[in-house]
Amino acid sequence: MSEIKDITSRDKDFASWYTDVVKKAGLVDYSSVKGSMIICPYGYAIWENMQKILDQKFKETGHENVQMPMFIPESLLNVEKEHVEGFAPEVAWVTHGGSEKLDERLCVRPTSEVLFCDYYKKIIKSYRDLPKLYNQWCTIVRWEKTTRPFLRSREILWQEGHTMHATEEEAIKETLQMLHVYEDFQRNVLAIPVIVGKKTEKEKFAGAVASYSLEAMMYDGVALQNGTSHYFGNGFAKAFGIEFLDKDNKLQTPYQTSWGVTTRMIGSLIMVHGDDRGLILPPKIAPTKVIIIPIGNDEKVKEVTDTLCKKLKELDISYKVDERDKTPGFKFAEAEVKGYPVRMEIGKRDLENNEITLVRRDTLEKIKVPVQDVADALETLFVDIQNNLYDRALKRRDSMIYEANSWDEFKEIATSKPGFIKANWCGDEACENKIKDEFSMKSRCLIDDEEIHTDCVVCGKKAKYRLYFGRQY
Amino acid sequence: MSEIKDITSRDKDFASWYTDVVKKAGLVDYSSVKGSMIICPYGYAIWENMQKILDQKFKETGHENVQMPMFIPESLLNVEKEHVEGFAPEVAWVTHGGSEKLDERLCVRPTSEVLFCDYYKKIIKSYRDLPKLYNQWCTIVRWEKTTRPFLRSREILWQEGHTMHATEEEAIKETLQMLHVYEDFQRNVLAIPVIVGKKTEKEKFAGAVASYSLEAMMYDGVALQNGTSHYFGNGFAKAFGIEFLDKDNKLQTPYQTSWGVTTRMIGSLIMVHGDDRGLILPPKIAPTKVIIIPIGNDEKVKEVTDTLCKKLKELDISYKVDERDKTPGFKFAEAEVKGYPVRMEIGKRDLENNEITLVRRDTLEKIKVPVQDVADALETLFVDIQNNLYDRALKRRDSMIYEANSWDEFKEIATSKPGFIKANWCGDEACENKIKDEFSMKSRCLIDDEEIHTDCVVCGKKAKYRLYFGRQY
Numbered sequence: 029m030s031e032i033k034d035i036t037s038r039d040k041d042f043a044s045w046y047t048d049v050v051k052k053a054g055l056v057d058y059s060s061v062k063g064s065m066i067i068c069p070y071g072y073a074i075w076e077n078m079q080k081i082l083d084q085k086f087k088e089t090g091h092e093n094v095q096m097p098m099f100i101p102e103s104l105l106n107v108e109k110e111h112v113e114g115f116a117p118e119v120a121w122v123t124h125g126g127s128e129k130l131d132e133r134l135c136v137r138p139t140s141e142v143l144f145c146d147y148y149k150k151i152i153k154s155y156r157d158l159p160k161l162y163n164q165w166c167t168i169v170r171w172e173k174t175t176r177p178f179l180r181s182r183e184i185l186w187q188e189g190h191t192m193h194a195t196e197e198e199a200i201k202e203t204l205q206m207l208h209v210y211e212d213f214q215r216n217v218l219a220i221p222v223i224v225g226k227k228t229e230k231e232k233f234a235g236a237v238a239s240y241s242l243e244a245m246m247y248d249g250v251a252l253q254n255g256t257s258h259y260f261g262n263g264f265a266k267a268f269g270i271e272f273l274d275k276d277n278k279l280q281t282p283y284q285t286s287w288g289v290t291t292r293m294i295g296s297l298i299m300v301h302g303d304d305r306g307l308i309l310p311p312k313i314a315p316t317k318v319i320i321i322p323i324g325n326d327e328k329v330k331e332v333t334d335t336l337c338k339k340l341k342e343l344d345i346s347y348k349v350d351e352r353d354k355t356p357g358f359k360f361a362e363a364e365v366k367g368y369p370v371r372m373e374i375g376k377r378d379l380e381n382n383e384i385t386l387v388r389r390d391t392l393e394k395i396k397v398p399v400q401d402v403a404d405a406l407e408t409l410f411v412d413i414q415n416n417l418y419d420r421a422l423k424r425r426d427s428m429i430y431e432a433n434s435w436d437e438f439k440e441i442a443t444s445k446p447g448f449i450k451a452n453w454c455g456d457e458a459c460e461n462k463i464k465d466e467f468s469m470k471s472r473c474l475i476d477d478e479e480i481h482t483d484c485v486v487c488g489k490k491a492k493y494r495l496y497f498g499r500q501y
Numbered sequence: 502m503s504e505i506k507d508i509t510s511r512d513k514d515f516a517s518w519y520t521d522v523v524k525k526a527g528l529v530d531y532s533s534v535k536g537s538m539i540i541c542p543y544g545y546a547i548w549e550n551m552q553k554i555l556d557q558k559f560k561e562t563g564h565e566n567v568q569m570p571m572f573i574p575e576s577l578l579n580v581e582k583e584h585v586e587g588f589a590p591e592v593a594w595v596t597h598g599g600s601e602k603l604d605e606r607l608c609v610r611p612t613s614e615v616l617f618c619d620y621y622k623k624i625i626k627s628y629r630d631l632p633k634l635y636n637q638w639c640t641i642v643r644w645e646k647t648t649r650p651f652l653r654s655r656e657i658l659w660q661e662g663h664t665m666h667a668t669e670e671e672a673i674k675e676t677l678q679m680l681h682v683y684e685d686f687q688r689n690v691l692a693i694p695v696i697v698g699k700k701t702e703k704e705k706f707a708g709a710v711a712s713y714s715l716e717a718m719m720y721d722g723v724a725l726q727n728g729t730s731h732y733f734g735n736g737f738a739k740a741f742g743i744e745f746l747d748k749d750n751k752l753q754t755p756y757q758t759s760w761g762v763t764t765r766m767i768g769s770l771i772m773v774h775g776d777d778r779g780l781i782l783p784p785k786i787a788p789t790k791v792i793i794i795p796i797g798n799d800e801k802v803k804e805v806t807d808t809l810c811k812k813l814k815e816l817d818i819s820y821k822v823d824e825r826d827k828t829p830g831f832k833f834a835e836a837e838v839k840g841y842p843v844r845m846e847i848g849k850r851d852l853e854n855n856e857i858t859l860v861r862r863d864t865l866e867k868i869k870v871p872v873q874d875v876a877d878a879l880e881t882l883f884v885d886i887q888n889n890l891y892d893r894a895l896k897r898r899d900s901m902i903y904e905a906n907s908w909d910e911f912k913e914i915a916t917s918k919p920g921f922i923k924a925n926w927c928g929d930e931a932c933e934n935k936i937k938d939e940f941s942m943k944s945r946c947l948i949d950d951e952e953i954h955t956d957c958v959v960c961g962k963k964a965k966y967r968l969y970f971g972r973q974y
Contacts, residue, residue, distance in 0.1 A: 064570035097537035125644035
């Protein structure tokens with residue numbers, strides 16, 4: 029049971045707790061390549077599930093997968109001014125191929141807007157070529173100084189959608205559609221409540237007209253940006269000279285979007301749902317929904333285990349049987365660290381009453397179930413666990429949203445309570461910066477469904493916006 | 502119909518034919534990043550199908566997916582001597598992160614043996630930790646001077662399995678098992694006959710004890726190595742200091758394998774099955790099995806199209822409907838270029854007899870089928886097409902395998918007939934080199950099921966081996 033005892037309490041030291049969980053649950057391991065992590069089988073299986081579900085959504089909404097080069101020549105990165113300023117400081121540069129120095133150095137893609145634009149310039153000629161709805165699953169590189177598993181890494185596994193449209197209206201619709209796809213996925217599959225909104229000018233993506241973000245709140249009250257969807261207008265398209273002939277045979281510039289989510293989402297799963305015993309995975313994303321632990325070397329136990337495995341296989345419920353030469357206590361503890369949604373204990377004594385025991389990972393509640401009812405009981409449990417995790421996360425998140433109507437109030441909350449602060453803002457970047465400098469809190473996103481009823485919390489001038497502020501991963 | 506007319510005849514200029522097909526079928530496009538290609542939606546969909554089918558096989562045989570770093574520090578690449586000599590001349594070097602020069606340069610992985618060994622050293626301590634059966638899907642980089650879509654590229658999409666075993670016997674078994682998984686996939690899914698065998702010392706993978714290869718023959722009689730499986734012995738493990746305690750508590754060094762296939766397989770699909778009209782895809786790997794072309798703006802045509810689409814969807818048969826504002830002739834030609842296994846023409850005149858027309862891409866045969874029998878007819882056609890493509894490829898391949906029993910015979914065949922030459926060899930690298938220098942033919946793989954009945958075709962000394970020789974992509 030050393031696994032449990034070795035996990036730092038999350039209320040005592042959240043950062044150590046996180047590191048303990050990612051490591052002990054077997055999600056990642058450290059490599060001897062500085063800043064790069066190894067995604068272990070269990071962690072990668074979660075990512076594969078995320079990919080599978082999202083990829084299907086992307087295809088259902090008309091998107092196609094492609095694969096673009098992983099290198100960007102320096103001159104190509106330089107085409108869009110804001111973009112290069114945003115990314116150049118954090119890219120990895122390839123300068124040699126074999127023993128030869130390259131004529132032009134190449135960066136490993138930190139994101140692929142310029143590669144897609146360069147390609148779109150070539151293939152978009154007519155309104156008939158639009159929209160172009162491309163996505164790619166790949167690895168990007170950003171040269172971070174300090175790294176943390178899943179949250180900040182030099183290598184990031186992600187997907188990036190890049191689309192081109194004939195009209196502004198259609199591109200904006202696409203930006204919001206994909207934002208909604210992400211929101212729906214996080215809410216209904218990851219059981220993570222997210223606040224969805226527009227970023228301020230200061231916080232938007234380098235080169236975008238508007239960036240929308242999904243803001244999740246971790247157990248410790250710190251925000252995690254769990255995906256973004258950007259509307260680019262036609263700025264990149266103009267910089268790249270992308271033009272098409274419209275129905276009236278007039279040259280037009282198309283409108284662009286991009287949107288992406290990364291393995292960060294695994295970080296948010298851990299920090300939203302996990303507890304002092306380890307990971308807790310929502311059934312809809314768990315690679316293994318049921319861990320089966322037969323107890324004792326008994327014929328009847330073996331027989332029922334086999335029967336139930338067969339049943340689960342038929343029902344396409346993912347499971348694993350832990351038949352290792354270890355004590356049940358060790359296996360229970362490991363099952364908790366790994367966050368399998370349901371643990372199934374099959375023991376001789378229970379079987380005398382024709383029962384087995386199911387243990388919910390979210391509440392640790394033990395439920396005795398007649399052998400013949402196991403399938404139904406599991407299906408009900410999966411729904412309950414999924415809902416309970418969401419409700420619990422929502423409740424905690426909502427309990428950490430505060431409202432500040434003055435500088436004093438803001439200061440009081442910011443210095444004493446972790447979480448989001450709702451506040452009014454005049455729109456001046458100086459005020460946004462003041463909050464960042466004093467409290468290390470950034471604006472998360474605009475609130476567009478609430479009335480602006482007081483003045484800017486920083487300068488006291490007339491407020492134009494309502495915003496969520498928060499610390500971030 | 503310009504698509505067809507623009508394809509060079511394969512018998513006239515095979516290289517131009519290949520380039521025309523990959524481009525016009527929409528498989529790849531050129532990027533402005535030298536040496537890197539763009540994999541377009543249709544090409545990427547083929548790769549996704551390959552991944553899906555192989556990944557399932559890997560998992561069924563007990564393998565787990567992981568993700569290792571994409572960078573290898575120079576010192577790590579240098580650990581195994583033969584390996585670094587094999588790869589250092591063709592890697593891309595990252596020397597700067599942002600504006601800072603790195604203390605140690607990193608190469609972008611050309612293959613990941615050293616990364617896996619570095620990790621295995623950390624996690625393998627006991628016989629209980631073995632075997633380790635890991636695989637990863639990723640992109641690798643090899644700094645090729647000249648590139649061709651799918652065949653030779655600076656960026657290669659592939660999978661690489663890396664496994665560690667307690668015994669030599671088990672590792673050899675794994676090497677051969679995965680070779681067989683590949684062979685089965687290529688034969689039964691890609692409809693490509695392959696010769697499977699061991700490479701000579703000269704041609705084996707840098708650092709391996711034994712390399713096994715799958716040799717496919719293209720339409721033009723040139724070989725394409727369509728995958729490899731390597732047995733490493735414990736050379737890497739020793740170089741990396743990987744040791745485990747066996748059941749008797751003694752320190753042992755584990756035995757290793759690696760195996761991989763790449764997007765090259767798409768190149769082989771094109772060059773084995775394609776014809777002067779374009780690509781021909783075997784049904785089992787085609788992203789779209791049926792292209793439906795409704796002819797004329799007719800109510801009945803629309804109705805039957807909708808009914809049949811619904812039917813195909815139910816049966817999980819992939820299809821697309823081409824409803825663009827183009828002539829049927831244009832659509833037929835494009836369907837041929839893209840190599841959809843079956844074209845379904847739905848026209849008013851056929852429907853008067855309650856029929857539709859199916860056209861096989863492999864033979865271009867037209868078949869009238871009663872509307873209610875379409876599903877059955879398709880299922881039969883898919884099997885026929887799959888088998889016919891394999892048989893046709895096998896027949897052509899076998900017609901280009903020659904046997905040479907003397908230097909004169911070898912010379913005569915090598916200078917007049919494309920294909921494989923079977924010949925006896927003394928085992929001396931000088932003889933292997935002479936064939937390479939005179940005819941640009943490399944040894945493909947050893948033949949282990951035929952008697953050695955003459956002397957070495959080069960030097961006339963006693964032959965130890967029988968080999969396939971051939972030119973290669």
